[in-house]
Amino acid sequence: MMKNIAVVLSYDGTNFNGWQIQKNGPSIQESMEDAIFHLLKQKVHVSGVGRTDSGVHARRYVANFHADCTIPMDRLPYALNSFLPEDIAVSGAVEVPEDFDARFNCTKKEYAYYLFPSTLRDPFHARYAYRYNYPLDITKMQEGAQYFVGKQDFASVRSQGTPVKSTVRTIFWCEVEPVDDLIRIRVCGDGFLYNMVRAIAGTLTYVGGGKLAPKQVRDVLLACDREQAGPTLPACGLFMNRLWYDDTPELDRFRLSD
Amino acid sequence: MMKNIAVVLSYDGTNFNGWQIQKNGPSIQESMEDAIFHLLKQKVHVSGVGRTDSGVHARRYVANFHADCTIPMDRLPYALNSFLPEDIAVSGAVEVPEDFDARFNCTKKEYAYYLFPSTLRDPFHARYAYRYNYPLDITKMQEGAQYFVGKQDFASVRSQGTPVKSTVRTIFWCEVEPVDDLIRIRVCGDGFLYNMVRAIAGTLTYVGGGKLAPKQVRDVLLACDREQAGPTLPACGLFMNRLWYDDTPELDRFRLSD
Structure with missing residues (x-):
């Protein structure tokens, strides 16, 4: 019997080379489709909650596929x-x-850098983790991070990629905290532009290193100009961390420890 | 001027393929000797505190070499x-x-599994970490671990390797504790036989899984028979964790966070 399985x-x-199937190099999507083919002898399309770039990790990722299982x-x-x-x-x-779809039914995503x-x-x-060669003032980063919260235009912190209708997104929280000898930045929103979290993290290194005052983050966002923000940091530090499916709360049962 | 550098x-x-230079496959020793050659244009021999097997990690390792630097x-x-x-x-x-030698001047070593x-x-x-498919009772493991402490014959928990004069060693502590969703076993001693920590960890999985009562660890050691103890667990879970050099305490300054 055909089922929709998340x-x-x-x-x-x-x-x-990221989630999505690529011509050259392995992808998570391809590995999943191969595993399902070997297990169920069915060629299926696996839909993921979103693309992740080459080198980005996922502590939690949701995908779905239709199969006879x-x-x-x-x-x-x-x-x-x-x-x-x-x-x-x-x-x-x-x-x-x-009609469940891993991408469209996802109501909230959290990334960690x-x-x-x-x-x-x-x-x-x-x-x-991305090694940063200079000291970082966590208190300033925490202050600067608050300016990312809210429904705003995030054009300053995105890379050119697939065209989007709007660069407005809602960020629910942006938290900076020490975790052992690392600094963790967690950003939760209803959606993200291309490279947005890596550019937010890059902007926060400017704040932590004193190149930008915390309150200048507001001006950076208002400018809607990618040049005003900090750099897009490397993929290795980025994790898709947690996902919310309001209609399917049982998916949260399988959360790994943070 | 020639210096002895630790x-x-x-x-x-x-x-x-472990610390020691191997004919097939990369070794840490070879990487170190290559790096020194590129930096100082000198072919040196780098002496390590001990061999580590293929796949074993080191959170802290000490080596020394003589060079003009x-x-x-x-x-x-x-x-x-x-x-x-x-x-x-x-x-x-x-x-x-x-006359400092990374191996002979080391007074105490701690491994973590x-x-x-x-x-x-x-x-x-x-x-x-080594994934163990069955539940483990940490309290029993903690109790069983105490029987490894002391000056004893550890013939039951070693693999055949380079011949040794004696299989008696002194273990100063053997601690089992939860660390996030892992169980960490730390064993500190004046010296270790081949695969000894991996066999101690294997024996403690028998204790934690109920195959051996905690106090039976004593009998296992008294038997001086490898067959009585638990299996040698895989290399991936093993870390050289900390080293003590009583004559050179400044080496401890460079300790990474645990």
């Missing part, structure tokens, strides 16, 4: 994992209504 | 790192007495 997964994006939902993660590489893991699966402020490298952070 | 380093061992010691880590791959990082360097008790995979633990 899966919760996580992946270390280091060795992938008799494997119980609580066994499906184990079955799929046996056909997936070590850097991708499915942690949950639920049958969802026919990790900075490692250190002149010296640490091999255990190399894959998962 | 360096503190850390490495992610996933992609190396005019680079100040506080700059040397940065200079060496620029010639090292991302998965090896030097965090400190000190000039030590002519990380277990991830979960039926489901987590891609962010795959490189750094």
Whole structure:
């Protein structure tokens, strides 16, 4: 019997060319479609909550696909994992209504960006945080981060990519906090422009390093000019961190520890 | 002027065939000797505190070499790192007495072994912890761990390797504790037999899983029979964690966060 199945997964994006199938290089989407093909002998299209760029990680990602599947939902993660590489893991699966779509049903997304402020490298952070060579004032970053919150035009912190109708988005929170020897920036919104979180993180390094006063973040956003904001930081520090599906709260059961 | 230089380093061992130079496959020792050659134009022998097996990590490792070096010691880590791959990082360097030897001057070593008790995979633990498919009782493991402490014959928890004069070693502590969703076993001793920590960790999974009562660890050790103990767990969970040099306490300054 055909089912619409939503899966919760996580992946270390280091060795992938992002979520979406690419001509050259492995993608998470392709790995998922291959695993489903090996398990169910069906060629399916797996829809993801969004594209992630090459090297970006996901602590939590939701995708869905339509397939004829008799494997119980609580066994499906184990079955799929046996056909997936070590850097991708499915942690949950639920049958969802026919019209559920991982992208369109997602109501809120949270990304996390990790900075490692250190002149010296640490091999255990190399894959998962961006090393920043200069000191960062966390208090100033926390103050500056608040200016990103709200319904605003985010044209200053996006890269050119697929054309979008509007550059207005709503950011619900933007929190900066120390986590061990790292600084974690968590940004939650109803949607994100291309490279938006990496540009927000880059702007916050300007604030933390004293190039911009915290309150100048407001002016940067009002300018709607990419040149006024900080740089787009590297992909390695970025994680898709948490997703909300208001109509399908059971997807939250499979949340990994933060 | 010739100097004896001790360096503190850390490495992610996933992609190396261990510390020692091997005919096939990269080693940390070879990477270090190459970096020194590129930097100082001198072929040197780098002596490490000990061999680590293929895939074993080091949060802290000490090595020394004799070279003609005019680079100040506080700059040397940065200079060496620029010639090292991302998965090896030097965090400190000190000039030590002519007769200092990273191996023989080390008075105490601590290893850490990380277990991830979960039926489901987590891609962010795959490189750094051994996933254990069954529940583990931490309290029992803590009780069983205490039997490894003291000056004893550890023949039951070693693999055959280079012949040794004696299988008696002194273990100062063996601590089991939860760290986030992992279980960390830290073992500190004056020396270790081949695969000893991985066999201690394997024996503690027997205790945590109920195959052995905590107090039976004592009998396992008294038997001096490898068959009585638990399995040698995989290399990925093992870290050289901390080293003590009583004559050169300044080496401890470069300790990374735990």
